[in-house]
Amino acid sequence: MPAIECRNLTKYYGDVRGVEDVSFAVEDGEVFGFLGPNGAGKTTAIRTLLGFLSPTSGGATLLGHDATDPVASRRARERVGFLPGDPGLDRDRTAGAFLDHQAALRGESSRDRLVDRFGLDESRRIGDLSRGNRQKVALVAAFMHDPDLLLLDEPTSGLDPLLQEEFAALVRERVDDGASVLLSSHVLGEVAALCDRVGVLREGHLVAVESVSDLRSRGGKQVRVRVAEDVARADFERRDVMNLRVGETVSFTWTGEYDALIDLLSGYSVLDLDVVDAPLEEAFMTFYDGDVPGPAGSGNGGRSAGTRVGDAPSNAAPADATADSGGGDR
The missing domain is CATH 3.30.70 (Alpha-Beta Plaits)
Structure with a gap:
């Protein structure tokens, strides 16, 4: 059974399209990239998969659990590591207190090793940390319980190049241990270095699913x-x-x-x-020429051309959300 199976997933915020008719699967041990610019629908899809948003239609499973069922979704999240695109961390807590709270929800088997690896000072108040150090806190929280599935939304935002390399090594180690990864990014080099396959999102539609090598050859x-x-x-x-x-x-x-x-x-x-x-950017841009497409493999343009497309601001995640996001969808 795939780690993630997404079936015609659709999420509208009133008349505003987040994602529409999105179908794909992430296999066990695979790193699957969600590729698209800000506003393409990546964050909406991830938050709907996690059960933080209710789909308008369609469905999905996460580690075999129905993502649309609150009880099943909560059970699945115990084995999931989630990194939001803009972690809304409690700025008045210390990094250690925040990680203690996350550990109480899911465990902390690798916490000490990760804190040391990322050079994180747990005694410091989160509000006093730089953007990069806040991202370290969120990364430790997502990985410290050795999850079977990782959902990572723009994971290297704010990290310097050395820490980006450390993050990439950490992802590969988890995959070697049998984990699966869904990674959203608009950084093409990151996707090319880490992912086995990519799904290209354009204005809420999944316009292609292909291997990184096929994507590169397209350019x-x-x-x-x-x-x-x-x-x-x-x-x-x-x-x-x-x-x-x-x-x-x-x-x-x-x-x-x-x-x-x-x-x-x-x-x-x-x-x-x-x-x-050719640079991967050129291959990526082939999906952004011409009319707005329908779902991958179809000629359907979805709703009418007048429909406003984009992501609505994210709602607060449930209390058990790792490094709850306080930012907007992407």
Whole structure:
């Protein structure tokens, strides 16, 4: 049974679409990335999965428990580590007091090790901590009971590069121990480094689910070529060429077959040639061109084009929410 199974999940705030007709599964031992800009619906989906929001329609299971049933959802959350996108921590408590409260709810088998690993001073008042140190508190709370499933919403926000690497290593360790992870982010490098598959959200719709390697290949290849002759720009103005720049060096993104690229360049005396993977950003942006799509695999555009799309502000999570979010949805 998948760690998460989401079936046509829909959440509307009145006439405002949070997510619509979202279906996907996160397999045991998988790191699944939710990819999309702020406002795409990532946080709405996660909070609905956790039972903090009631779906308008559709359903989901979390570790085999019905996410729409309050009793079953609470039972599932005992084995879940949750990191909100904007942890609403009690600023008057010390970090240690907050972690004591979380430990009473779910346990703290790895607390001391994680506190030491992230260099967290538990004696300090949360309100006196920097954004990065507050994020450390939330990370320790999410991981310290060795959960079977982690739901992480923009987990590296506020962390410096060294701590981002430490976080990535921690995720890999939990997966090696059998955990599954749903990770939402708009940081493409983070997704590429950690995730096995990604679901791309656009304005509340899941427009694609594919492997990171397939996502990367969608962006094509970045080509830089220097030739002996003057370049006729018209030679390169074709469907499989994007982002064309013609100068002393010709550069472009190639989305076609290699044989066609060789044929294109065969008309010139090539002095230098460099072909590399295009940045993941270019692949990601292919999902954000054109009309608003319907669910992945369908041609349905959902509600009418006049519907305002986005996420409503999040409600307060139940008392057992790890590092309860006080911020808005993304």
